[in-house]
Amino acid sequence: MSLGGIILDKGWFITIEGIDGCGKTTQTERLCDRLLHQGVAHIRTREPGGTPIGDAIRALLLDPASEMTPAAEVYLYAASRAEHVRTVIRPALAQGLVVVCDRYVDASVAYQGYGMAPQGMSPEFVREVNGPAIDGLLPDLTVIIDIPVALAEARLATRGGAARGDRIERRGAAFFERVRHGLQDVRAAFPRRVTSVDGVGTAEDVAERVWKAVAHLIQRAGNPPCR
Ligand code: TYD
Numbered sequence: 718m719s720l721g722g723i724i725l726d727k728g729w730f731i732t733i734e735g736i737d738g739c740g741k742t743t744q745t746e747r748l749c750d751r752l753l754h755q756g757v758a759h760i761r762t763r764e765p766g767g768t769p770i771g772d773a774i775r776a777l778l779l780d781p782a783s784e785m786t787p788a789a790e791v792y793l794y795a796a797s798r799a800e801h802v803r804t805v806i807r808p809a810l811a812q813g814l815v816v817v818c819d820r821y822v823d824a825s826v827a828y829q830g831y832g833m834a835p836q837g838m839s840p841e842f843v844r845e846v847n848g849p850a851i852d853g854l855l856p857d858l859t860v861i862i863d864i865p866v867a868l869a870e871a872r873l874a875t876r877g878g879a880a881r882g883d884r885i886e887r888r889g890a891a892f893f894e895r896v897r898h899g900l901q902d903v904r905a906a907f908p909r910r911v912t913s914v915d916g917v918g919t920a921e922d923v924a925e926r927v928w929k930a931v932a933h934l935i936q937r938a939g940n941p942p943c944r
Contacts, residue, residue: 728810730854731931732821734900735862736893737886738869738876739916740923744862745819747924748931752815760809763819764798767805771797779883787836791829791843795850798822802854822847823859823903823911828885831899832892840899856910860930861900862923864916866893 733748735741749761765775774797777783778790785793798821809816825847830840870890873882904911912933914926 728813729815729858730806730810730818730856731815732818732823732856732859733862733927734820734823734827734859735864735916736866736869736897736900737882738871738873739862739864740872740920741819741862743920744916744923744927745817747920748927749817751924751928752817757815758813759815759817760805761817761819762801762805764801764821764824765794766797767801767818768797770800779885781884781887783884787829787833787838790833791825791838791846794825794829795846798825798847799850799852802851807854818856821856821859822851823861823900826903827896827899831902832888832896834895840902858931859903859907859911860927861904861911861913862916862927863897863900863913866890866897868917869893 731748733741733745745761745763749759752759764771765778766772774793778793778797806816806818825843826840829838830843832838867890870893873886876882901913904913912930914923914930916923
């Protein structure tokens with residue numbers, strides 16, 4: 718299997734991150750279209766979700782009517798992830814597939830660890846809870862699609878308005894500023910695994926940046942270090 722001229726001899730785990738409204742879902746789709754076009758066998762999945770249990774947890778987490786403590790929120794995202802890693806991601810990687818996942822553990826660190834710091838959460842606590850959930854499986858590549866919070870909010874408003882968004886989307890600008898900052902901290906902490914691309918521009922422009930980041934990181938990393 719080859720990706721941008723690079724021969725892939727085992728599965729690669731690629732995650733896409735960014736604040737709500739950054740265009741992550743569109744970019745995940747475009748990346749998968751490009752992989753398909755190149756003949757790269759892959760699966761596209763997402764968190765929370767990606768499994769029947771994960772989808773049930775997703776519904777609970779995103780329902781504005783769900784009331785839960787911050788700690789319960791951390792554990793629910795981790796529970797969805799534990800199921801996803803064991804029943805979908807690892808088996809796909811073992812078959813040599815590229816796994817493209819719309820959000821993963823970095824989302825928990827940024828959203829729950831940084832975003833919910835005023836509610837007593839911390840990146841350390843979130844990492845600790847997620848250790849057993851991910852069972853040592855870190856992505857080979859993580860691409861953050863970075864955009865200013867005001868632009869993300871303007872985009873979300875055209876999709877129905879932040880006030881009518883899901884439980885997480887309703888958290889407001891200060892929350893998303895913390896999340897954005899958290900993602901950049903993750904990038905700084907793991908510069909070989911994580912890259913950030915500018916999400917401002919047309920979908921085509923951003924897709925090109927994501928593709929370059931993926932091809933570049935694969936080239937630089939050589940064989941995946943995590944498995
Ligand atoms: P997402 O699927 O990106 O939302 P959408 O369907 O609107 O594109 O993610 C759902 C929400 O869950 C999003 O607001 C981010 C949040 N989230 C966390 O807070 N922690 C996590 O660990 C994950 C994976 C997602």
